[in-house]
Amino acid sequence: MFQSLLYQFKLRFKMINQFDIKQEFKFLNNTQQYCTLHSKQQLNQSTYLMKFAISQQDKCLGTRIGQYISLNDPKFDINTTRYYCPISRIDDVGMFDLLVHAIQAENKNFSTHITTLNDGHILNINGPFTNYLYHGYGSIEIPKDNINQNYKYIGIVAESSAIAAFFQLIEGIATNGDNTHIGLLYVADTIDELVLMEELIWYVEEKKINATFMLRNEQDPIGKVFSGPKGQLKPIYLEQYLPQPNDQTLILVCGSRAFKKETKQQLEYIHHQNIAII
Numbered sequence: 001m002f003q004s005l006l007y008q009f010k011l012r013f014k015m016i017n018q019f020d021i022k023q024e025f026k027f028l029n030n031t032q033q034y035c036t037l038h039s040k041q042q043l044n045q046s047t048y049l050m051k052f053a054i055s056q057q058d059k060c061l062g063t064r065i066g067q068y069i070s071l072n073d074p075k076f077d078i079n080t081t082r083y084y085c086p087i088s089r090i091d092d093v094g095m096f097d098l099l100v101h102a103i104q105a106e107n108k109n110f111s112t113h114i115t116t117l118n119d120g121h122i123l124n125i126n127g128p129f130t131n132y133l134y135h136g137y138g139s140i141e142i143p144k145d146n147i148n149q150n151y152k153y154i155g156i157v158a159e160s161s162a163i164a165a166f167f168q169l170i171e172g173i174a175t176n177g178d179n180t181h182i183g184l185l186y187v188a189d190t191i192d193e194l195v196l197m198e199e200l201i202w203y204v205e206e207k208k209i210n211a212t213f214m215l216r217n218e219q220d221p222i223g224k225v226f227s228g229p230k231g232q233l234k235p236i237y238l239e240q241y242l243p244q245p246n247d248q249t250l251i252l253v254c255g256s257r258a259f260k261k262e263t264k265q266q267l268e269y270i271h272h273q274n275i276a277i278i
């Protein structure tokens with residue numbers, strides 16, 4: 001009780017920053033370290049929720065919202081390094097979660113390799129690297145787009161497992177008393193590809209975010225209830241389900257290369273000025 005009141009006091013007077021972790025509690029330090037596969041859960045045909053343990057159990061991973069890590073496995077190929085966005089809370093201790101989409105390719109590739117590993121397998125980890133940095137309360141920095149300012153409204157357009165790039169942002173805003181408005185348009189071919197949908201619906205029900213789930217395959221879901229829009233993404237959906245275009249609105253987009261290109265064109269068509277492709 002005492003701690004919780006003290007914590008609330010510190011939060012209120014900004015003595016604690018929920019959007020960053022003190023340096024001494026961060027595991028990552030931009031050198032190669034290792035992490036151990038703790039467990040994995042298959043979410044759909046090709047997407048896995050993978051939990052890793054870090055070697056310093058009293059520390060947080062050390063990424064901030066918008067940052068990512070690299071993984072490498074010498075037992076696969078010492079020269080292959082791939083990047084992943086953590087989806088666990090930035091203040092989780094000793095563990096972190098990744099959402100990994102296994103790409104089907106002729107030869108065994110990295111994503112297929114790691115999703116077939118057994119618990120206890122050790123991988124090299126490095127980072128943090130920065131896509132964007134969310135400082136909290138609408139303040140966002142996107143170095144590659146020279147963006148560093150406050151927005152009242154953040155629109156997110158994500159395609160299937162690319163939701164990973166924004167999950168910590170959504171969770172951070174929804175659970176830290178941050179009043180920044182989030183409008184999410186989450187697009188996939190089938191309902192199974194809308195991973196983490198239940199977690200997102202919970203934030204919608206708690207009135208923390210607005211979210212619309214959209215299916216491109218009009219035949220899906222067979223026998224399941226789905227009330228969202230169906231068919232190809234069109235400017236009218238972006239107009240309807242994202243915050244209005246103005247200087248207080250930033251739109252973030254992530255997905256396949258084709259999805260990002262097409263969505264950017266449609267956003268420009270409906271006069272969004274602040275668009276960042278992640």
Ligand SMILES: Cc1cc2nc3c(=O)[nH]c(=O)nc-3n(C[C@H](O)[C@H](O)[C@H](O)COP(=O)(O)OP(=O)(O)OC[C@H]3O[C@@H](n4cnc5c(N)ncnc54)[C@H](O)[C@@H]3O)c2cc1C
Pocket residue numbers: 068082083084085086098099100101102103105109110111112131161164165256
């Ligand atoms: C900053 C950053 C963050 C990332 N975060 C994540 C993450 O959180 N989760 C995750 O699963 N992946 C993430 N990725 C992608 C990841 O780094 C790998 O590229 C991916 O796992 C595929 O690697 P691979 O070696 O298996 O396939 P590759 O051998 O690299 O690719 C095989 C084929 O699949 C194509 N391909 C690659 N990625 C995709 C894709 N996503 N969808 C469709 N086709 C693709 C390639 O163009 C190639 O033709 C991220 C990438 C970047 C740059």
